[in-house]
Amino acid sequence: MAIMINSEFGDVTIENGVIASIAGAVVNKCYGVVGMAARSTKDGIVSLLKGDKIARGIKIEVEDNGIVIGMHIAVEYGVNIHAICDSIIHNVRYKIEEKTGLKVHKVNVQVESVRVQE
Numbered sequence: 001m002a003i004m005i006n007s008e009f010g011d012v013t014i015e016n017g018v019i020a021s022i023a024g025a026v027v028n029k030c031y032g033v034v035g036m037a038a039r040s041t042k043d044g045i046v047s048l049l050k051g052d053k054i055a056r057g058i059k060i061e062v063e064d065n066g067i068v069i070g071m072h073i074a075v076e077y078g079v080n081i082h083a084i085c086d087s088i089i090h091n092v093r094y095k096i097e098e099k100t101g102l103k104v105h106k107v108n109v110q111v112e113s114v115r116v117q118e
Contacts, residue, residue, distance in 0.1 A: 003062055003102060014100055020055035023069055026095045030088050032079035037072045037112035066103035069096070073109060077116040085109045 003019075005012040027033055036057030059070040069092060075084055089107040096104050 003067065003100075005101065014102070016060040017055055019060050019067065019069070019096060019100065019102075020058040022096060022099055023058050023071065023092050024055050026092050027071060027073060027088055030084065030091060032076050032084045033088070034074040034076055034115040037074040063105055066105040067096070068106045068108070069104060070108040071110070072112045074113045074115055075111055077114050081111055085111070 002016065003014045005014065024036055028035060036055075038057050057072045061068045061070070071088075071092075073088070075081060088109050092107050093104045096102060
C-alpha cells in the first residue's frame with residue numbers, strides 16, 4: 001500500500017518499501033544493533049537480514065494521516081536494550097519525518113534475538 005500526499009503542486013506517492021528502506025538504513029547505523037531480524041512462520045527460527053533484505057523486518061501501517069512503523073531487530077550481547085530501543089525510536093521518527101514529510105505516530109521495536117560475539 002502506498003501513501004499519497006496531495007499538495008498545491010501535485011500528488012506524490014511514497015511506497016511502503018521506500019519508508020521501510022529508510023528506517024532499515026537508520027536502524028543499521030544505531031550502536032548495538034546487529035541487524036534486522038525476521039522470524040520464520042513455519043518453525044519460529046529467527047534469521048538475520050542483511051543487504052537489500054533489511055526492509056523485510058519492517059512493517060509500515062497508515063493510520064490517521066500518519067504512519068506506524070513496526071520493526072524486528074537483533075542486538076549485541078551486553079548492551080542496554082532499553083537505551084538502544086529509545087535511540088532507534090528517536091532516530092527513525094526524526095529521519096522519516098525529515099525525508100518524507102509524513103507524521104510518524106509510533107515506532108514499535110521488537111528485539112528478536114541477542115547476538116553473542118565469540
